[in-house]
Amino acid sequence: MYRYFPGGRDELIDAVVTWEYRRFFLRLYGAVRDAETLEELMERGLMVAHRAIQDHEVLQMILRTEPEALEPALRAESEPSRTLLMEFLMPYLERHELREGVEPASAADFLARMILSYMGSPGRWDLNNPAEVSRLVRAELLAGILPEVVSGR
Numbered sequence: 001m002y003r004y005f006p007g008g009r010d011e012l013i014d015a016v017v018t019w020e021y022r023r024f025f026l027r028l029y030g031a032v033r034d035a036e037t038l039e040e041l042m043e044r045g046l047m048v049a050h051r052a053i054q055d056h057e058v059l060q061m062i063l064r065t066e067p068e069a070l071e072p073a074l075r076a077e078s079e080p081s082r083t084l085l086m087e088f089l090m091p092y093l094e095r096h097e098l099r100e101g102v103e104p105a106s107a108a109d110f111l112a113r114m115i116l117s118y119m120g121s122p123g124r125w126d127l128n129n130p131a132e133v134s135r136l137v138r139a140e141l142l143a144g145i146l147p148e149v150v151s152g153r
Contacts, residue, residue: 013066020058025084027052038092038146042111042137043130049119050127085112099147107145114141 005011031048035041053059086108093104093111118125118136126132 013062016058017062020056020062024049024052024056024059029088035092038089038096039134039137039142041089041092042115042141043133046115046118046127046137047130047133049115050122053119081116082109082112085115093145097147098145102145110145111141 005015007014028045028049032041032045035044086105089108089111090104093107098104098107118127125136127136
């Protein structure tokens with residue numbers, strides 16, 4: 001295997017992480033692309049992303065054995081991940097009426113940072129529970145962005 005990766009083990013790990021990272025975002029896009037509302041997009045996206053990371057054997061192995069190879073991509077400071085999420089969120093934000101003074105680009109940046117943060121470390125929220133995810137999205141993520149967000153379902 002190392003013949004195909006002249007940089008050795010580090011290059012191989014980097015290639016696997018890059019490949020899985022791209023596949024992850026393609027699967028995520030496939031799961032949310034037909035969402036009709038920003039709320040639905042956020043709820044479904046958080047659940048799918050969390051489950052994908054949690055259930056992915058390769059990603060979990062890398063997080064256990066080589067966390068420095070993957071964790072930067074899942075941090076809110078990750079420029080490529082944040083930019084990708086921002087670009088995906090922009091059309092949804094542009095279709096919504098936003099609170100007065102909220103710019104779509106600023107909202108996209110905030111939401112992308114929060115999504116990345118919760119994907120990697122959900123804190124007190126159970127991202128496998130649709131009711132909790134709905135409360136998180138509506139009460140904490142969109143409450144300051146959308147004029148009226150109904151809390152929970």
